[in-house]
Amino acid sequence: MRSEKPKLAVIAETLGVSVATVSNALSGKGRVSPDLAERIRETARALAYVPSMAGRALRTGRSGVLGLVLPDISNPLFPQIAQAIEQAASTAGYGVLIGDSRGHTGVQTETIERLIDRGVDGMVVIPRRGTRISDIGCPVAVIDTPSTPGNTVSSDHWDGGRQMGAHLRALGHRKVLILAGSPLSTVQNDRVGGLKAGLGPGADVEVVWLETLASPNAPDLAPDRAPEHSLNLAARVEQGVTAFAALSDLTAVRALTELQGAGIAVPEAASVAGFDDLIWSSVVTPSLTTLRMDMAEIARLAVSALTAVIEGLPRARVAASGTVTAERSSVPMMLVVRQSTGPCRTIVPKAVEGIVR
Amino acid sequence: MRSEKPKLAVIAETLGVSVATVSNALSGKGRVSPDLAERIRETARALAYVPSMAGRALRTGRSGVLGLVLPDISNPLFPQIAQAIEQAASTAGYGVLIGDSRGHTGVQTETIERLIDRGVDGMVVIPRRGTRISDIGCPVAVIDTPSTPGNTVSSDHWDGGRQMGAHLRALGHRKVLILAGSPLSTVQNDRVGGLKAGLGPGADVEVVWLETLASPNAPDLAPDRAPEHSLNLAARVEQGVTAFAALSDLTAVRALTELQGAGIAVPEAASVAGFDDLIWSSVVTPSLTTLRMDMAEIARLAVSALTAVIEGLPRARVAASGTVTAERSSVPMMLVVRQSTGPCRTIVPKAVEGIVR
DNA sequence: CGTATTCGCTTAAACGATTAAGCAACGATG
């Protein structure tokens, strides 16, 4: 086997030119005759030359790697996000380094610093709810919650809520229970607001926050704590609730199975809807009506904003990093109507039926 | 603000010593007087010195980054894996770079090469089912399927199946339907084998493979295709099946909701069990009995095997990289009994009831 | 007392890429 692993010097030596010329030819920057440039590219290909990221990083100060900071990987929304970001970053020529805060707000800062120390060129941050990302010394794109500068890209959660509300209203639902998670979440509050707006002024809407304020620092999902007590949804149905709008598919599936377990048919007796179109939503029976985020678009926006900033400021030191002029975008959500929502059955509780007519 | 960002030279200059001494002091390698060493560490701390990964990587040839190659991030098992690996790698001082094959076998090789080109020191690979990892030029730890050398760490899926089978047998189930995914998956075949063994020789076991051989290159989960046709589990119950053992919680939840939708009570009329303890399993009603992998342990083993190899071979070139002597380990799975499995109701189909007695 | 052997530090050479600056040669222009 040819032991010499290809670096610029090898190509240079092969063709009898200098490394600088090779570098110029491959990057297309300096002045190289078209003829020679072609020959250089050719031998580079022949030798299967791959530039050393380390060497390049040292010289240019850029690593070609983005950090992905998550509040908690175990959040089931993560796969969608990770895949979209990885895809977008990868096509933009960047690698993605994982940073997980494991549900602790304090760890978030630490995680971010570890990534910076590793030399990421920028980072996509999905902040833990209620936290804001302080100005760190590198370009940041924040997903899903407004942050200090304008570098935020997010789904239009409010409008998503509105779409869902309108959908339920169109089906005739007037008494709706919203199953929410934590009142600290901006996202969830947006969705609640939109839902109420979409349901219209006459609707009878109640919100139940499943996560108590008592544990604001608990992990996003506390699976071992949550199922302790049932949500008592059957009682709600008897009280006249005809639709349950969960702010997450996780909760929606929980509601669905609880209702089914109590012998309440979905969607005949009560409708159930969720958010995020997690993978389960299409698999359960009945499949869940839900709102899907356009993760690909969000990721594309976040990454392109990031790369623009990164490749924009030439070799500036940490100095003017506040100049992170990313577009503040709002990406529409998409209503996916499946089987778990249906027309509202005229409210005729069995007990009263005889009396009414 | 002090503009000078701390590098070795700054510390050296501050104390009037040479950079080499500073490097030695901080790494603890060369010969430095304890006194000076302490002063160096102190000023390093004071200046908030962080070594440049780029510089170090260039010199040492090691980047301090591991690659994580996944067949498909959208697999709901991914969060568990990613979190465990990130945790293990992070405590071992390594970063984790994501590489996603998006369900395509062909992309897997490409993904691996991209990571190598990025200079990872080693990689954890969860191969697409049916594929083996050819000898690439860097240390590899393979999870969940036997690979070329001995560098594999995996759950004991067979024994997991056996545990589940034994559990069901203890509850009195003799007629069991196994809901499997793809027959190409070694993991799933192991689980099936274990299940059969655990259920004992007298049991009436049938296996249904949900994924046809027709689409061997399709993504792991085809959520839009899967729910097309129901699994027809109600009919199975009428045929006398009392327990459904799904090889994935995803399928288990699917089975659970389908049964509930058909008015079949779980676990009274039929038991349902799954694998992997995905986050949903504890949230649905009834909560799922399932088998949990010890992801933390698997990740720890994989990462430590990797780091051992990496830090073992000093600065050897690609030459003897075949010497990847990682331990081939099998990590036990843990049965989590919840509400979805219960004692087998003596089989007295309603239609026959009157006749029997 | 002369010669080894440590100790404690410095000098210097890598690692592989980028890039500013320089230098011949050549054609065009005054």
Add this chain to the structure above:
DNA sequence: CATCGTTGCTTAATCGTTTAAGCGAATACG
């Protein structure tokens, strides 16, 4: 013919770290 500007390449410096080699001075040993 002298000068200027291009073109096409090379020289050399630089990024920040590690590490082999070197070199006085102090200590040990015969």
